[in-house]
Amino acid sequence: MQSFNLCPPERLRNLRGVLTDIDDTLTQGGVIAPAALSALQTLERAGVPVIAVTGRPSGWSEPFALSWPVRAIVAENGAVMLRRDEKGALKREFSQDAPTRSANFARLQACAAAVLRQVPQARLATDSAGRLTDIAVDHAEFAQLDAAQIEAVCAVMHAHGLVATVSSIHINGWIGEHSKWTAAAWAVPALLGEEFDPRRWLYIGDSANDQLMFERMPLTVGVANIALWAPRLRHLPTFVTDGERGEGFAEMARALLQARAGNG
Numbered sequence: 314m315q316s317f318n319l320c321p322p323e324r325l326r327n328l329r330g331v332l333t334d335i336d337d338t339l340t341q342g343g344v345i346a347p348a349a350l351s352a353l354q355t356l357e358r359a360g361v362p363v364i365a366v367t368g369r370p371s372g373w374s375e376p377f378a379l380s381w382p383v384r385a386i387v388a389e390n391g392a393v394m395l396r397r398d399e400k401g402a403l404k405r406e407f408s409q410d411a412p413t414r415s416a417n418f419a420r421l422q423a424c425a426a427a428v429l430r431q432v433p434q435a436r437l438a439t440d441s442a443g444r445l446t447d448i449a450v451d452h453a454e455f456a457q458l459d460a461a462q463i464e465a466v467c468a469v470m471h472a473h474g475l476v477a478t479v480s481s482i483h484i485n486g487w488i489g490e491h492s493k494w495t496a497a498a499w500a501v502p503a504l505l506g507e508e509f510d511p512r513r514w515l516y517i518g519d520s521a522n523d524q525l526m527f528e529r530m531p532l533t534v535g536v537a538n539i540a541l542w543a544p545r546l547r548h549l550p551t552f553v554t555d556g557e558r559g560e561g562f563a564e565m566a567r568a569l570l571q572a573r574a575g576n577g
């Protein structure tokens with residue numbers, strides 16, 4: 314990872330928009346950092362669309378989809394897109410049809426029960442009630458699991474045929490091909506009426522569940538607290554900010570807007 318200060322302004326100047334993780338990229342302890350909120354407002358005013366892509370549940374994300382200046386939040390790792398309609402009301406769309414979701418729901422609950430049986434220290438995430446298409450085990454939000462316990466939870470999920478990813482706070486498991494990558498390919502055409510061209514978007518995140526984006530997107534940025542995760546990641550972002558969490562996001566937004574203004 315190189316310092317984000319070394320990112321050439323040419324790489325930022327013609328970007329179409331920003332894709333961002335939420336936990337520990339915009340927020341700390343689940344609360345948005347003032348610097349991040351103000352950066353989102355500045356980007357929105359400058360006409361730079363921001364789409365947030367998170368492992369958080371639909372229920373947790375809905376108030377933020379209504380109140381943060383983002384075009385949408387794609388929750389549950391690509392399963393649910395939340396945005397404001399023309400009247401400002403919440404619009405919720407799913408990437409899987411209703412019969413698939415209800416068939417999966419029963420399998421997911423069976424897997425959650427198996428995780429709790431087989432990894433006795435595991436606790437379901439406190440935001441589990443708002444989850445429509447996945448399950449989540451807390452490893453660093455209110456509970457603590459070590460690396461071996463996180464691995465054990467992932468192994469149970471895999472044995473049940475789930476996809477498993479590890480965010481900065483939770484281990485998420487779901488059924489289906491969706492991911493943060495498919496979330497981007499879904500949201501960009503739906504929101505902007507154009508194909509998703511990964512070369513024209515920047516992705517910013519902080520942990521293991523951002524790795525697919527770090528691997529596939531040409532321009533990726535980690536906020537400084539990615540240092541906590543870096544030894545365990547197979548795919549790292551191109552650049553890393555000086556600031557942690559919301560301060561790092563704001564640092565990226567400032568450079569992007571300076572580059573667009575021709576001052577970068």
Ligand SMILES: [Mg+2]
Nearest residue numbers: 334336337481
């Ligand atoms: Mg995160």
